Amino acid sequence: MIQVKNVKKSFGKHEVIQNMNFSIEAGEIYGFLGPNGAGKTTTMNMLTGLLPLDAGQVYIDGMELSQDHEKIEKIIGYLPEDPQFYPYMTGQEYLTYIGKISRMRAGEIQERNNSLLHLVDLIEAGDRRIGGYSRGMRQRLGLAVAVYNHPKILFLDEPSSALDPQGRRELLDIILKLKDDNTTVFLSTHILSDVERVCDRIAILHEGIIHLEDSIENLQEQYLQPIYEIQWEGDCTPLKEQLKKAQWLEKIHTDKNRMTLYVKDRKKSQRQIFEAFSKIELPMISMGLKRSTLEDIFVKVVNNK
């Protein structure tokens, strides 16, 4: 659905995107992650045809971006990072304007306006001027605009950055619903728990290079390493030496009667772990298994490379 080949982009001497390659299948939800200034917005602007590429090709639904730009515009929807609207219009009026530009019929427009305002929870604010909307409300309206013409591909640039917890959950539901309709979603975000909930695949962009690209399942198997947090009845520092030699151990950390164990492969070594624990005299108060999160992977990728 989206193919990006050897794309490069610089602003003056600053090389923001260095040779980017990836492809996204139809109906996939693709999470595009990266720290501030990584080039996520720049990539979005290029893929939606708002910013020219310095080099490379982009194919959207089989069409080349620069050649078939007008056709491509009809099948994509874009929610920019900080969407801007005419402040003197009301939400309703703005959606009507968008509907007319997308060549919809008047009756159809009214219907679509109402269902979208309902979807993004702006029914009451729909008749107020956008100039008085909060940032979160503008982001909601922006989402309504982005999906207005039932796009096949949706680009969302940090769509939940200004939303309240309720709004974030609703946004995820909307994205999952779009997936059911086989919409392809290109999603950039900082909120990693959201990514884990909705994305099929993710890419981590750092300093203009994609450092990691994989499906969420693969990542969870490969990178998500289990962590045991154990509390003992007394000081557990002496245990450190005892456990250090174990083969299944990646890393151990102790702090008085608290212990954190980073384990290599939980499934294989589970038995050995519990055998080792049974040999310890000190009574154990509690033990919890914490999965390391996407956040840890993110930090790891961004710091290592």
Added chain:
Amino acid sequence: MKNFPAYFQKELIENLRTYRLFIILIAFVIFALMEPVIYRMLPRILASEGLDPEVFGMMDTSQQGLLRSYIGNMIQTGILVFTLTLSGALAHEIQKNYWILPRTKGGNASALILSKYMLYSFGIIIVILISFFINRFYTGVLFESTGLTVLWTLQSGLIFSLYFLFILALLFFFVSLTRRSIAAAVTTMLMSFIVMPLLFNFQALQRFLPYGLVQESGLFVINRYSLLPLIASTTLLIFILLWGTIKRVKHMKIY
């Protein structure tokens, strides 16, 4: 251009709510009213300053003369108000990123620019005609009527309006070059206050330079020989400027 009506309707809403044309109307009307009043009081002002009121006798206080002096006034103040008020009309679309969302929905640069141009053109023609007739009426009341006919006023207003349509096209063009409202307004004023009058000194240009319309509008005679080339060249220039503006905005990218 199929979605031109959508754009035009949007411009209409914009105008009703940002009061741009209304501000211009108020400015033009105030000056149209003030000018005869000031002329009426001038002899007394001169006398109180100890100057010879005879000087006043040399001034042209016919309706024609007063309208001519109003035209001379509006070529400064009028253009100042006009460019400053309308500089944001196109510039804010780009400067404030309003154009991005409609554009990702297949929005169309020519419809955007032409709808704006048409609305403001129509608006300024109405504003100029209203203020010319107010001026004519008021000078007739304060001084004696000297037979400035409705037809002459109308003709003069239309010729003067054409000059403003040119200024508007110039303003839009500079917006497409600079992307900034203030920069475009300043360049437009520079052109109309300094460059145009300077160029007008060249005999060869006088017949074709839009600035000639200002003079024509104060003549109250129709001289086909001098007027038609001016109308033709100004119209041509307007088309070229609008075409350039559309071309630039169409290929404009965000930055």
